[in-house]
Amino acid sequence: MTIQSNREFAALARIAKVGNHKNTFATSPVNPVTNYAAGELIFGQGDHAGKIFTVKGGMVRLYHLFADGRRQILAFCMPGEVFGFAAHGTYEFFAEAIEDSSVAVHDVQVSLTEVWLSALKAHLLAAQGQQLVLGRQYAGERLVSFLLDMANRQGGQHYVELSMTRSDIADYLGLTIETVSRGLSRLKKDGLIRLHSARCIEISALEALQEMIE
Template identity: 40%
Template sequence: MLAVSNTSHPQLIRLTEGRTADRAFGRVAPITVYAVGSEIYGQGETSGTCYQIEFGAVRICRLREDGRRQIVAFHLPGEVFGFEPDDIHHFYAEAVSHTALRSFRQASSGEASLELLKLTMRSMIRAQEHSLLLAGQSSFERVATFLVDMMERQGGVAQVDLPMSRQDMADYLGLTIETVSRTMTKLRSEGVIQLAGMRSIEVLKPAYLQRLCR
């Protein structure tokens, strides 16, 4: 890991939730950069610090009793993660790509508590949507819903970054990597998406892709 200042790194992007996080938490720590696959915090470790992504991406995971990994969330630039209902991390967090984070300690004022509640509710809503995704959709619908979610979280742009691997997508969607790959290939063959790079796609038919989610 490498700590850098806010002004010295050329890849820093504008934060979409910066003001909310600044009000919700106290003193801002120096930015810390994590290499691909680096652990940010471990399952069972003491909590109390929250993180906001400057650039990169983070996956939130849990180890099942059988040793398999379950990915429960991905976080993108500007998003905040790491808060828990108690003082223990019930999941672990890893850098999906080259990732820079700001860390915060929770502030104690009433305004800070309200802002923290807003951030927590956003996370809870996304977790509930993920549960519904796994429970009620076909494999094709799951992949389509995931791509629409990534598109909307990146501002509705046609070119969508997918920093995670196909295996990450499969673990998040409760599918096999073969099923994810077949579905992506089918969407390409139908002209819904096209590859725009190693880890990005261009959505050619966004309205059609959204209809597939229902």
């Protein structure tokens, strides 16, 4: 397949996203769905926790803010994924729409049943996976882990369309925007990826990338 333009590429990446909602739950149609504009807050760090959310469309970032302004993104949530679990009475992080998103809201009081166990386990698995990335991988490896994870969750293995900024990626991977940018430039220079635009990435050498992170 040959791709002529960035526009075509973006369209392909978008198509690949559809129908890959691995963790979709059977939520009753009664659950209200709320729409959020790009950048809009869903809930804040410290807010009273009482709802659980399922992403229906778009993308949501979960992040913690330190007193000195440092930010750590805990997760990017994509369609079908669930967020908003709180062990104590309040949320420990912010939830914000990255792009225009729609989110189903569930009342935790009535729905805290077995169906949430698999969502919780998926969330835990992701958090533990990120511990591996943050604790024992170099900058380059973290970037590759991120790209492959995003590609995977978007369905297509060869095209990734990022809706988040370099700053978001940096705060997710525990790096700086400069290091993220340099890492991508390096992968491009080595012929492992192609940057159709800053946010549209083609994975040229999937296996080579997979080997980089074992």
